[in-house]
Amino acid sequence: xxxxxxxxxxxxxxxxxxxxxxxxxxxxxxxxxxxxxxxxxxxxxxxxxxxxxxxxxxxxxxxxxxxxxxxxxxxxxxxxxxxxxxxxxxxxxxxxxxxxxxxxxxxxxxxxxxxxxxxxxxxxxxxxxxxxxxxxxxxxxxxxxxxxxxxxxxxxxxxxxxxxxxxxxxxxxxxxxxxxxxxxxxxxxxxxxxxxxxxxxxxxxxxxxxxxxxxxxxxxxxxxxxxxxxxxxxxx
Numbered sequence: 001x002x003x004x005x006x007x008x009x010x011x012x013x014x015x016x017x018x019x020x021x022x023x024x025x026x027x028x029x030x031x032x033x034x035x036x037x038x039x040x041x042x043x044x045x046x047x048x049x050x051x052x053x054x055x056x057x058x059x060x061x062x063x064x065x066x067x068x069x070x071x072x073x074x075x076x077x078x079x080x081x082x083x084x085x086x087x088x089x090x091x092x093x094x095x096x097x098x099x100x101x102x103x104x105x106x107x108x109x110x111x112x113x114x115x116x117x118x119x120x121x122x123x124x125x126x127x128x129x130x131x132x133x134x135x136x137x138x139x140x141x142x143x144x145x146x147x148x149x150x151x152x153x154x155x156x157x158x159x160x161x162x163x164x165x166x167x168x169x170x171x172x173x174x175x176x177x178x179x180x181x182x183x184x185x186x187x188x189x190x191x192x193x194x195x196x197x198x199x200x201x202x203x204x205x206x207x208x209x210x211x212x213x214x215x216x217x218x219x220x221x222x223x224x225x226x227x228x229x230x231x232x233x234x235x236x
Contacts, residue, residue, distance in 0.1 A: 040073020
């Protein structure tokens with residue numbers, strides 16, 4: 001097992017502690033959720049430094065399991081900077097056809113997607129861990145069909161060492177040239193079922209207390225409820 005820290009995580013001992021909380025099998029769901037949100041706060045501060053001006057359109061997209069935790073941590077920092085922000089949340093059904101580990105699909109079974117307020121300059125796609133990049137590819141494809149961002153930031157606390165290469169290979173050179181990856185650590189090991197080790201300590205859904213991969217798709221994040229209400233009020 002080899003873990004390599006990025007420039008953002010190498011000397012940040014709080015990040016090291018938070019990542020240990022994720023991989024500690026004895027961490028309860030409250031501790032796990034808190035760690036995810038704090039990791040989001042940290043990466044959110046890094047992203048703010050990359051965004052030139054608050055009037056540029058920013059679009060933040062996440063999965064349902066990340067919305068109230070890692071995604072919320074990033075969103076809170078961006079909103080404090082008063083960036084012009086739109087938001088999307090995707091519910092993905094992740095499975096392996098015919099039980100083949102190297103053949104994974106993640107169709108979108110439900111989504112909450114706000115129309116952008118203006119031309120999107122920065123598209124930020126967040127995920128609590130990127131392993132085979134299947135979910136990120138699916139959600140990113142759905143987004144770039146509707147918006148044409150100038151920059152695409154792909155953000156996760158932990159990635160598998162080959163995830164960046166895999167994701168770039170899924171898109172044409174013009175699109176992949178827009179990618180920038182922001183993460184704290186890369187891991188080299190995966191189990192036979194594709195779980196990154198140490199990664200984020202196993203099944204994110206279950207560690208967060210959201211159930212298995214099917215049960216988490218019945219969950220409606222608080223952030224979605226809040227933004228849907230706010231969005232409806234602003235349009236009325």
